[in-house]
Amino acid sequence: MSDVTRRELLAGAGIAAGSLAFGFPGRELFALQENGVLPAPNRPALGAAPRPCTAIILGHGGRGGLYGYYATQMPDTLKIVGVAEPLEYRRTACVNNHKIEAANTFTTWEHVFDRPKFADAVIVTTQDRMHYEPTMRALEMGYDVLLEKPIAPSWKECNDILKLAQAKGRIVGVCHVLRYSPFNVQIKAVIESGMIGDVVSVQHIEPIWHLHFSHSYVRGPWRREDLATPSLLAKSCHDLDLINWWMDEPVKAVSSFGGLRTFHKRNAPAGAPRFCMDGCPHRESCIYHAEDVYVNKKRWGTHHIETPDRSEESIRSKLRRGQYGQCVYQADNTVNDHQVVNMLYRSGATAAFSMEAMTSYGGRRTRIMGTKGDIVGDERYLDVATFNDEKRIRWDVEATGQDLSGHGGGDQRMTADWAQAVVRNDPSFLVTKLEDAMESHRVGYAAVTSSKEGGRLVTL
Ligand SMILES: NC(=O)c1ccc[n+]([C@@H]2O[C@H](COP(=O)([O-])OP(=O)(O)OC[C@H]3O[C@@H](n4cnc5c(N)ncnc54)[C@H](O)[C@@H]3O)[C@@H](O)[C@H]2O)c1
Incomplete structure (x- = not known):
C-alpha cells in the first residue's frame, strides 16, 4: 500500500469515527472520494524573452548562487554579467560559472556603483541588513532590482525603497517566490473563480521544523533581530504575503503574541x-x-x-x-520561535497565522473558509469543497508533472517573470510588485510591534 493511501485511510478512519459520534460529515474523508478539475489559473504563458536581462549579483551566497544557476538554465532570459562578493571562493565560483570579466568583478557591493551602469539590473542577495543601501544606490543609478525578502529591516526603509523606485520609474521584484508555486497559484485560481464564494476567514500555519529553526534562527544568520530582521519577517513574510494575496483586500487591524520558548x-x-x-x-x-x-x-x-x-x-x-x-541552548539567539498573528480585513474577514519552530515537519498548512465552500491544503493536496452541491475535489500538485523544485516551483518561475519584466520594461509581468510586497511587510512590522507590546491591537 502506498504511503499516500495508507495516510488517507488512517486520516479517514479517525474522522469517520468522529463523524458518527457527532452526526456531521468528516470533511477530509469526503474530500478523498472525488477527483475533479479545478478552475485553471488565468495567467498567460510567458513566451520567449526578446533578449536576456543582464544582471549583477550582489552577494553570491545561497540565494545569489541559486539565481545564478537559473541564469545558466535559461540563458535566453537571464545573463549574469557582474558580481560583488567578499568571500573569494564564492566570488570565483560566480566568475567561473558565468565567465564574468575581471572589470565586472568586485569584493563588495559599493564598488559596483563606482562604475557607470553596465547592466539592466542588480540582484540583491546580501543578508537582510544589507538590502537597503545597495537597493537605494542601484535605484539612484537607474538599475532595475531583484530584491530578496524581507525588503528592509524597518517599515520606514521599505517605504524609502518604494518611493525611490516610483520616483525613478524602476522595477523592483521582491522574491515572494511562493506566489509563483503552482500549488499557491491554484489556490488563488479557486478563490478568483468564485467557487468558494467570498473568503470569510483563513487559517494558515508555517511549520518551520525544529532542525531548520536550530540552524537558521539559533546558530545562523537570522538568529538576532539586530543582525537580521524579526523571525516573523525573515521567515514568514512569505506567508503574510500569501494570505494577503488570497484575501485581496487591505488589512485593517493586527494583533500578535510570540516568544522564544525552546532554544534558551x-x-x-x-x-x-x-x-x-x-x-x-x-x-x-x-x-x-x-x-x-x-x-x-x-x-x-x-x-x-x-x-x-x-x-x-x-x-x-x-x-x-x-x-x-554552539550548543543550541547557549547561543546568542533572541528571535521568536513561535508567533501567532490575527488579522482583521476591511470587509470584516479575518485571518489567523502561526509561525511554529517546534514541528517535526515542514510545509505550510492552509484552510480557507468561504461563503460557498472551503479549501484545505498542505502544499501537496488541495481539497476544495462546495456547499450547495456537496461536491468535493482533491487536486494533487505532484500529479500535474510540473517542476516543483525550489519553493514548490516558485523560485524559477519568479526569476523568469522578473527578467522578462525588466527587458520588456513592463512590471505587469510580476506577480509580486514592490507595491504588493509592501502589504506583507506593513502587516509584519505591525505584528512585531503588537507582540512586543503584549498583543496590543494595532490599527493600520
Ligand atoms: N526568497 C526566499 O525564500 C529566501 C530564502 C532564503 C533566504 N532569503 C533571503 O536572501 C538573502 C540572502 O540569504 P542567503 O541564505 O543567500 O545568505 P548568504 O549568507 O548565503 O549570502 C549572502 C552573501 O552576501 C555576501 N556579502 C556579505 N557582505 C557583502 C558585501 N559587502 N557585498 C556583497 N556581498 C556581500 C556574503 O559573503 C554571502 O556570500 C537574505 O536576505 C535572506 O533572508 C530568501
Missing part, C-alpha cells in the same frame, strides 16, 4: 559546554549536536559555514569554536 539558556542540559565538541555529556541524546548535524549525519547543509575548504575536516574545525558549533 534556561533549557540547557546540566553540564553542557558552550560548544558541542568540547565533550558534551549529552551527545548521545541531543539531536542538535553540531558535529552530528553538519558532518556525521549530515542533517543540515553546511553552506553558511564559511570556509573555502569544504572537506569534512575543515567543517569540523569550524564547528569547534564557530557559531554553528
